[in-house]
Amino acid sequence: MNTFTDSVLTALNLVTSFDPALWVVVTRSLAVSATACLLAYGVGVALGAWLAVARFRGRGLVLVGLNTLLALPSVVVGLVVYLLLSRTGPLGFLGWMFSFQAMVLAQFILVVPVVTALTRQVVEDVERQHGEQWASLGAGPWLRSLLLAWDERLALLTIAVTAFGRAISEVGAVMIVGGNIDGFTRVMTTAIALETSKGDLPLALGLGMVLLAVVLLLNTLVAGLRRWGAARHGRPAAADGLVGVQP
Amino acid sequence: MSAVQITLDAVSVQLGAQQALKGVSLRIAAGERVALVGSNGSGKSSLLRTLHGLVPPTQGQVTQAPGVRQAMLFQRPHMLRLSALNNVALGLWLDRARGLNWSAAQALALQALQRVGLQSVARQNGRQLSGGQQQRLALARAWARQPDVLLLDEPTASLDPHAKREVEALMAEFACAPDRPLTLVWASHNLGQVKRLATRVVYLEFGQVMADLPVADFFNTALLAECSPAAHAFVQGELS
Numbered sequence: 052m053n054t055f056t057d058s059v060l061t062a063l064n065l066v067t068s069f070d071p072a073l074w075v076v077v078t079r080s081l082a083v084s085a086t087a088c089l090l091a092y093g094v095g096v097a098l099g100a101w102l103a104v105a106r107f108r109g110r111g112l113v114l115v116g117l118n119t120l121l122a123l124p125s126v127v128v129g130l131v132v133y134l135l136l137s138r139t140g141p142l143g144f145l146g147w148m149f150s151f152q153a154m155v156l157a158q159f160i161l162v163v164p165v166v167t168a169l170t171r172q173v174v175e176d177v178e179r180q181h182g183e184q185w186a187s188l189g190a191g192p193w194l195r196s197l198l199l200a201w202d203e204r205l206a207l208l209t210i211a212v213t214a215f216g217r218a219i220s221e222v223g224a225v226m227i228v229g230g231n232i233d234g235f236t237r238v239m240t241t242a243i244a245l246e247t248s249k250g251d252l253p254l255a256l257g258l259g260m261v262l263l264a265v266v267l268l269l270n271t272l273v274a275g276l277r278r279w280g281a282a283r284h285g286r287p288a289a290a291d292g293l294v295g296v297q298p
Numbered sequence: 299m300s301a302v303q304i305t306l307d308a309v310s311v312q313l314g315a316q317q318a319l320k321g322v323s324l325r326i327a328a329g330e331r332v333a334l335v336g337s338n339g340s341g342k343s344s345l346l347r348t349l350h351g352l353v354p355p356t357q358g359q360v361t362q363a364p365g366v367r368q369a370m371l372f373q374r375p376h377m378l379r380l381s382a383l384n385n386v387a388l389g390l391w392l393d394r395a396r397g398l399n400w401s402a403a404q405a406l407a408l409q410a411l412q413r414v415g416l417q418s419v420a421r422q423n424g425r426q427l428s429g430g431q432q433q434r435l436a437l438a439r440a441w442a443r444q445p446d447v448l449l450l451d452e453p454t455a456s457l458d459p460h461a462k463r464e465v466e467a468l469m470a471e472f473a474c475a476p477d478r479p480l481t482l483v484w485a486s487h488n489l490g491q492v493k494r495l496a497t498r499v500v501y502l503e504f505g506q507v508m509a510d511l512p513v514a515d516f517f518n519t520a521l522l523a524e525c526s527p528a529a530h531a532f533v534q535g536e537l538s
Contacts, residue, residue, distance in 0.1 A: 181376035183352050187369075188439075189392040202378045283423075 054252070061253035066260055073254065077261050080238040083151060083225070084218040087158035091218075092211050095166025100196040102167065103174035104182065117171070120164035125157075129227030132157045136228065149230035154238065157224035162214045169210045174199050205280040212269050212276075219265060300327040303366045303447055303481055304349055309358035311344055311505075318344035319505040321358070326483060328446070331473050333496035333513075334485045336532065341505035342485035346370065346449045349483065367395075369445035373452045375436030377424035382435050385424040386410050389439040396443075410442035411435075414468055430461020437468050441480075448472060450484035454491065466491055489536050493517060501529035 065073050102113070135142045136153055147153045177199045185195045200207065222240035229236035231245055239258045246255035304326045311319040319341050326332060326349075334342040347353040348360060350370045362368070377385045386407035390398055398406070411417045414434040419427060424435055433453060440448060450469070454462040472480045473495070486492055492499060492513070499516040501509040509516065509526035516522060516529070523530040 177376075183347070184370075184372050184376045185392075187350060187352060188389050188443075189394055194392075198378065204379075 058252040058256050062255075062257035062260055065253060065257040070257070073257050073261070075234070076237050076239055076242045076258065079151075079236075080219060080240070080262075081265075083154045083238055084158060084215055087155045087218050088162055088211065088215045090155070091159045091162040091166050091214060095163050095214075096170050096200060096207060096210075098163075099167040099170025099172075100174045100200040101193070102171045103178050103199070104192040104196040114171070117164055117168050121168050123161060123164060124223065125161055125221040126223030126227065128157050128161050129224035132160065132224065132228045148228065149232060149236055151236065153228040154225045154236060157228045158218040158221065161221060161224060162218050165214050165217055166210055169213065170200065170207060173203050173206045173210070177203060205276060209273050209276055212273050216266055216269050220262065300329050301363065302327050303363050305359075305361045306349070307359045307361070309348060309355045309360060311348055311353055312356040313344065313353070317505055318353075319348060319355075322505070322507055323358075324500065324507070324510070326447070326481060328481055329473075329479055331482045331495055331497045332484075333492040333499045334483065334502060335487070335489070335492060335499060336502035340502040342502055343451050344505070345502065346451050346483065346485055350449050366447060367443065367445045368447045368449060369440035369443045370449040371433075371436050371440050371451065371453050373455050375432050375439075377427075377432055377435060379423060379425050381421050382416060382424045382427065382431075383407050383411060383420040385435060386439045386442055390442050393443050406442055407438075410438040413441060414438040428461070430457050430464055433457060433461065433465050434468060437465065437472075441472060444478070445480065447481040447483065450482065452485050452487065455487065462488075462491075466495065470495055487536075489533065501526060501532065503528050503532075 102110070102117075132153060133148075134140050136145065136148045136156070137143055138148070145152070147156065174196060178195065182195055182199070185198060190198060220240065222244055225231075225236070225238055226241045226244065229238065229241065231237050231241040237245075239262050243255045243258045243262070246252070246258070302325050304324075306322050306324045309319055309322045310317070322341075322345060334345060336342055344353060348355055350368055351360070352370075378388065380388065383404060384407075387400065387403040390396065390403040390406055391400060408417065408420060411420050414437050416427075416431060416434055416438060419431065424432065427435060437453075448469075453469070454465050457465060469482060469484070473482050482495070496513045499509070499511055499513055500507055501516070509522070509529035511522070511525065515525070517533070519530070519533075522533060
């Protein structure tokens with residue numbers, strides 16, 4: 052057997068035997084990304100729904116900025132959060148550097164534009180087609196944005212899954228602000244990078260398998276939601292055009 | 299003579315680069331059934347939206363008699379992913395002038411569904427109903443708000459013949475209801491429907507009113523050719 056096959060078999064053994072070293076890292080990864088996404092989802096959906104119906108001077112520039120943030124490199128986010136949280140930075144007093152909170156903050160910043168931009172797109176499409184019907188019934192812009200966002204909840208759920216995929220699979224930001232400290236801030240992606248550089252390929256591969264499994268599970272969930280939405284409402288959900296989750 | 303409910307005085311509407319309406323003046327009296335006809339882009343929908351206050355006039359004035367209530371129906375009604383009953387109830391709940399609580403809104407919504415013959419699908423998802431049922435649901439939502447004037451933008455354009463007949467029958471019933479007759483103003487491409495339902499026809503071209511005649515005069519070929527050659531050409535084209 053070659054090195055690759057050996058590594059895969061050892062990795063499978065680590066995963067199936069519930070190796071504590073591996074599962075601690077997996078659990079931490081899930082906790083960081085879930086917390087960041089939960090916070091980002093609340094902010095992003097409200098902001099995106101508002102942007103979909105709000106009309107103000109400079110809105111076009113805001114949207115261009117928002118869409119630019121979709122491609123925000125995670126290392127840049129890591130750097131900015133590092134500068135904010137460093138002892139001399141404006142948020143240095145929090146003492147969050149190299150902590151769980153720092154990683155949550157970095158992923159929050161990374162994911163908020165995704166949730167905001169996609170929510171804005173979904174709600175604005177419906178608002179453009181049907182907004183005036185609700186306006187004619189007496190719903191003002193705020194109420195309309197809430198009604199239409201709620202009505203597109205299936206699409207918004209897909210956005211949540213997409214956002215989680217973006218958060219859990221990023222490495223640059225959590226590496227910079229978390230520091231990849233063993234037993235404290237080590238998450239799946241940073242552990243994979245470290246173990247690969249150390250030559251411990253089985254552990255890196257095992258973590259990679261779990262990461263892929265999480266992403267696979269999320270994509271299956273997205274596909275399931277779309278099917279369920281199509282069956283329940285007789286047509287595909289509005290988020291059909293949205294991209295799936297990428298590791 | 300019936301009281302004037304809505305007056306348009308030299309109303310013009312500019313939508314971006316397009317002049318949607320040019321100096322339109324109309325008086326719509328209680329009990330009238332006014333059909334707006336004309337080609338696509340002639341300004342029918344813009345006129346309805348201006349009457350309903352969804353599009354503000356760039357010039358001129360729209361005046362509504364005090365106490366007159368309006369509701370508008372669109373070609374493709376939008377229903378939320380709620381039951382048919384709750385879609386109508388939501389329309390009532392949004393009517394701030396009435397200030398209904400949710401259970402009162404639901405009770406009235408059920409009456410409205412009975413009025414349009416949809417009580418059997420009250421608990422079904424409004425989005426899953428057929429096109430004709432959704433349009434009747436939209437009619438129920440509009441009717442429940444107790445309007446005096448009902449504005450309809452091509453309400454039967456995307457329906458099959460059977461659903462068309464059902465919606466048309468409801469429009470006629472609402473207009474002739476002894477307890478609360480409605481004034482109807484609707485855009486239509488269906489000249490047969492106009493003939494059957496309208497008391498007055500307004501023909502629009504490039505945002506201007508080119509003819510405004512009682513229905514009998516509008517379909518009197520010789521008279522129309524004399525009054526409005528443009529409208530006459532349109533009718534001949536539609537009927538040929």
